[in-house]
Amino acid sequence: MYLSIKEVKPLNDYLLLLKFENQEEKIFDVKPYLEIGKFQELKDENLFKSVKVCFDSIEWDNQLGLDPELLYQKSHNKTE
Secondary structure, eight states: OOOOEEEEEEEGGGEEEEEETTSOEEEEEOGGGTTSGGGGGGGSHHHHTTOEEETTEEEOTTSOEEOHHHHHHHOEETTO
């Protein structure tokens, strides 16, 4: 079982603030992915900031998305 994403907010330095269905807020760093395939397009800050919740995860305007399980496992608590 995975947790759905209910809110996403793009932050500076290619970070995302994610709010999951359990009300937990975590930070996900997109930088490690920016050299991989279609993720390179997210170097365009306007495209990066286009992120939105789509179904139970997130998606950008170029139809690129990430698995909610990956987002939860690879993100860290907001206070860290």
